Amino acid sequence: MGTSWSLQAVSPPAATAHGVQAALDIVVEQMSQWETESDLSRFNRAEPGLWHAVPGELAHVVEAALAIARASDGAFDAGLGRLTDAWGFGSGGPVGHVPDIAGDATNRTIDFDPATRSVRRSHAAALDLSGIAKGYGVDLAAEWLLDTGVxxxxxxxxGELRGEGIRPDGQPWWVDVEMPPTSSVPPWRIALHDLSVATSGNYRRGFDVGGRRYSHSFDPKTGRPIVSNVSSVTVLHRACVMADGWATALTVLGPQAAVALADAQGLAACIVAGDREFISRAWREMLG
Known part of the structure; x- marks a missing residue:
């Protein structure tokens, strides 16, 4: 995944680190864009328009991604792989220039059949789960820990977290939400008691051309990096896969639309745009 992981646990067994790593390795083996023999990479090389059976973990994440896509009216798009590659945010690496590529969303579809656990794509689509797979990795490793008695x-x-139970001193697992470096909004401190948190930072990856910054966050409707002033979105959810996916989707929208959607979905979300902060109803209720 190109990142690190850490675990604080009460009385973990000796093989805990190996078990967590094994769970994360499953996500890489099935969902990585950068591993040429991952299930995702092989699916993207296979003939479009045909159904392809995929492993259970990959099927679960595709189903979650498509559910968020439907609920967000397309703000999340699991079929952006060709576009992210063309803009230098995929397995091909940086390009440093604005590509000459059409962003027609009507020809870019990913379909999932739960009965057969199969996926198909249109010719213009390539599966890209980078906006949700890391959160699923947290969940998969967390469920393994719970199953082994931790x-x-x-x-x-x-940067995506899940807290279960409490610390040895009886306190919940407290974490601070990282704020964009250009924002003066003070960070939130969150108690993760049987809860997950994910933050999508629009400032983290991108490149500059002609005095303009191009973000790694894409608007599926235009097929181009987003142009809103949203710099980060944090979402709290029981499942980290949903927190991760929804943080990605809400980043695409402007702050008012993101809060409205979060309220409609009952999501606890905090959107930072410049030096302003927008919080959803569920987030506000958690403050009480």
Whole structure:
């Protein structure tokens, strides 16, 4: 995944680190754009328009991604792989220039059949789960920990976190939300008790051409990097896969639209745009 992971746990067994790494390795083996023999990479090389059976973990993430896509009216798009590659944010590496590529969303579709656990893509689409797979990796490793009897832990993978139970001193797992470096908004401190948190930072990756900054966050409707002033979105959810995916989707929208959608979906979300902060109803209720 190109990142690190860390775990704080109460009385973990000796093989805990190996188990967590094994769970994360499953995500890489199935969903990595950078591993040429991952299930995702092989699916993207296979003939479009045909159904292809995929492993259970990959099927679960595709189903979650498509559910968020439907609920967000396309703000999340699991078929952006060709566009992210063309703009230098995929497996091909940086390009440093604005590509000459059409962003027609009507020809870019990913379909999933839950009965057969199969996926198909249109010719213009390539599966890209970088906006949700890391959160699923947190969940997969967390569920392994719970299954082995570890009940109290804080697991972090590349800035996405899930806290279960409490610390040995009886306190919840407290974490601070990182704010964009250009913003004066003070950071939130969150108690992760059986809860996950994910932050999508629009300032983290991108490149500059002709005095303009191009972000790695894409608007699926235009097929281009987003132009809103949203710099980061943080979402709290029981499942880290949903927190991760929804943070990605809300980043695409402007702050008012993102809060409205978060309220409609009952999501606890905090959107930072410049030096302004917009919080959803569920986030506000958690403050009480």
């Amino acid at each position: 009940r109290h832990f804080l697991l972090e993978v590349g």
